[in-house]
Amino acid sequence: MMGVTGALVRQHLREHRLSLLLWASASARAAFAVASTAEAVADPRLLREWLGQLPEEMQRLLGRVPDYENAVDCFVSFKWLYLMPLIGALFGSTGALGVIARDVERRTADFVLSLPVTRARLLASRFAALAIGMGSVYLAAYLGLVATLWAQGMHGSFGRYAAFYAGSWCVALAFAAAALRLGLGGRGYGAAMRWGVLLAVGAFLLDVVNRVAAGPREVGWVVLYGLVDAQEVVGRGAFPWGAVLAGLAATGLLVGWSSRVFGRMRVAA
Structure with missing residues (x-):
């Protein structure tokens, strides 16, 4: 059974290798x-002089130099890292529709029904492949960042960057799982993709507005993006356990729900 599951994961990765390569x-x-x-x-x-010229609202979003161990960490955080949860969520939201889209096509129906696995396991295997693909995108971004800084002789907090990427990956997985569930709602895959992207972007913008307005931190926690905060992770060295646990829990619940729905769906013959 595990051999079949592994084969399904590898097959899905091969079929989406071009888009994966482009994103990475x-x-x-x-x-x-x-x-x-x-x-x-x-x-x-x-950097302190430049940040000091910004409005107070933007400083709440970008952070302050004293919040970080060095100026490189501060620059990388507000210039790049805080966007990583959104980038992964967009990749996952669009890629999640590829997990199920082919199974409504006539030419794949016989293949799906003849597999020696349940359809729930089929869906879970494909989502696992998507998760691996998302992880490779984050890994490529991390290696590109670290290698470039290292080549310039600039020593950032590379371990903290890795922790931030890990939290971002877990948050992005949750949004991918939400898009997957939307794709099984019967409104068509185009509509599901739009709603998946709107959910990811809308939640991110809500978190940004809440930070700028100095709103309650609970708002950021509810939309998940607030659980992976560059100032907390990179600046203070706190591992984003909240993002990891909440992201994985939400992903597990949503994928399990989608698997049950997918198992009951009729496949066109």
């Missing part, structure tokens, strides 16, 4: 672009 390449390239400009703000006085 774009993420690594964007991380390189950000890290390559970090040397210009290596002097914390320059």
Whole structure:
């Protein structure tokens, strides 16, 4: 059974290798672009002066230099890291529809029904492949960031960056699982994709507005993005356990729900 599950995971990764490669390449390239400009703000006085000119509301969002161990951490956080949960959520929300879209096509119905696994396991296997793909996108972005900073002789808090990426991955998984459940709602995959993307972007914007307005932190926790905070993780070195636990719990519940729904769906013959 595990051999069949592994084969399904590998098959799904092969079928989506092009989009996966494009997302990973774009993420690594964007991380390189950000890290390559970090040397210009290596002097914390320059960065502090620039941040000091921003409105107080923006400073709440971006943080302050004293909140971090060095200016590089501060620059990388507000220039790149705080966007990573959203980037992963967008990748997951669009990729989740590929988990199920092919099974409503006539040419794949016989294949699905003949597999020596339940349809629930089939769905879980494909989502596992999506999770691996999302992890590879985050890994590419992390390696691009670290390698570029290291090549310039700039020593950021690389371990804390990795912790932030881990929390972002778990949050993004939850949004991918939500998009998957929306895709099984019977309104069509195009509508499901739109709602999945709107959910990911809307929740992110709500968290941004809440931070800028100095609203209650619970709002950020509810929409999950507030659980992976660059100022907490990179600045203070706190591992984002809330993001990891809440993200994985939400993912498990939503994927389990989707598996039960998918198992009861009729496949066109």
